Amino acid sequence: MTETFTYLCIGCPLGCRLEVDEAEGDIVEVRGFSCRLGKEFAVQEHTDPRRLVTTTVGVDGARWPRLPVKTTGTVPKALVREVCRALAHVRVRAPVRLGDVVIADVLGTGVDVVATRDLPTTS
């Protein structure tokens, strides 16, 4: 008994329609990809979907009150909201440099949350 699952590839703007055939819990065929990354994405999305998280944290002493941040790698899709919740009350102080670690190993995922821009102190 083979079941087909469909995914939309998000690796690039092409947006390939990916199909994964599964039989008795094993992937038996992947179709619809147009590059190696697409095939890997289909398998990944089927077995362990992961997402990069981008949000902001509070920052004092800078031009803007918010500092944009991202996870340095993907986290399990199910943890995206929890990562944002963990960052909700974080505040840092300017100056900040792009790449500065805001939270290391967030929620034990092994990835850090880092600043995605320089934010100098305002005079």
Added chain:
Amino acid sequence: MIDASPRMLYERYDVVVAGAGPAGLGAAVAARQAGAERVLVVDREAEAGGILQQCIHAGFGLHHFGVELTGPEYAQRVLTEALDGGVDVLTDAFVLDIAHDRRVRLLTGEHGVATVASGATVLAMGARERTRGAVRIPGERPAGVLTAGLAQRLVNLHGLLPGRRVAILGSGDIGLIMARRLTLEGVEVVGVFELQAHPNGLSRNIVHCLHDFDIPLHLSTTVVDVHGRERVTGVTVAPVDDDLRPQAHRAWEVPCDTMLVSIGLIPENELSRQLRLRLDPVTGGPVVTSTMETSRDGVFACGNVVHIHDLVDFVSEEAALAGGHAGRFATGWQPPHDNVRLQPATNVAYCVPHTVTTERDHTVYLRVRRPLERSVLRLSTPDGRVVHERKLRYVVPAEMVNLRLRASLLEGFHGDALLVEVLPR
């Protein structure tokens, strides 16, 4: 490093660029590399980087830098390239006018009104969002109706939430991105309503921003009424028929305190109009040659001011082209004139550039009018002789098509116009 405005202005620059977003900064760097010595970029915001500064999500840079970046990271890279490349970036300033001899009149916070001479200019003013007024939604005029991009600025830069329960009209990328952004900030997004039968944003945004958070996307549906005296209390939505007419008897009420509109961008062309540049009625931007020169000598253009891009990477590509040619123009080098007009035909809304030459390779950007699963891009002569064909997959209006048009493809072609079509196969 973000605030690096020059303390003084020179009387003359080789190239002056209007707009310090990715288009303007990219053009400035390319102009320097092409031999222009003094290059000035002018931006009305307090910091350079353009709209990327508020686009905190990832997905930028894969084509241009070979790595996935967030908007602010992309902005910082191009700004660093510009400053390291010897470009002057003047923020908190505005280009008032460009005279026929290319003297540029500036209004600046620090220097007042100043006039500088330029050898060439580049228009890189970007785009602005269409507002509620552009689609004439009836109803009351309460607070709580704003564009998706304004909401993005409020949330990501100012740390302010626009509301607690939000409906989104239009499935443009900014609206989709904001659906996720607001959800992650604890706002309830009740749905995205799209007039067309197909989504207007990139497919990965549909997956990442809507599917991931179970936000409903209602296709062929639009907002027909807005309620609320002081503040939005809800909207009425209705499905539309094949002619996009709302079906009033099938309408339903959606309680919400905010409506975001994400219904497209319009090239910001006040300056282009003032300069009486030839404009393309479809793109809303200037008509450009294969060197990105507008209908006025020495005035170049690139980025969203020319046509709306879905990826900043292609803006950077176009900016390098425009800036390189502006730099060469300023230093006295003129390329051969274009000899072929590109004519959008079946299922092609527009092509940029509008003309090409058979002497060089080009990248032609085009947008289709209707989605097609399997299609073929065809270049042919007006009398029907096929010059070139390329198979395409899944073309949709929301995603730009890039055609690498090599000079060798046009070797046997001696006409002055090429029809560009995207047909089913």
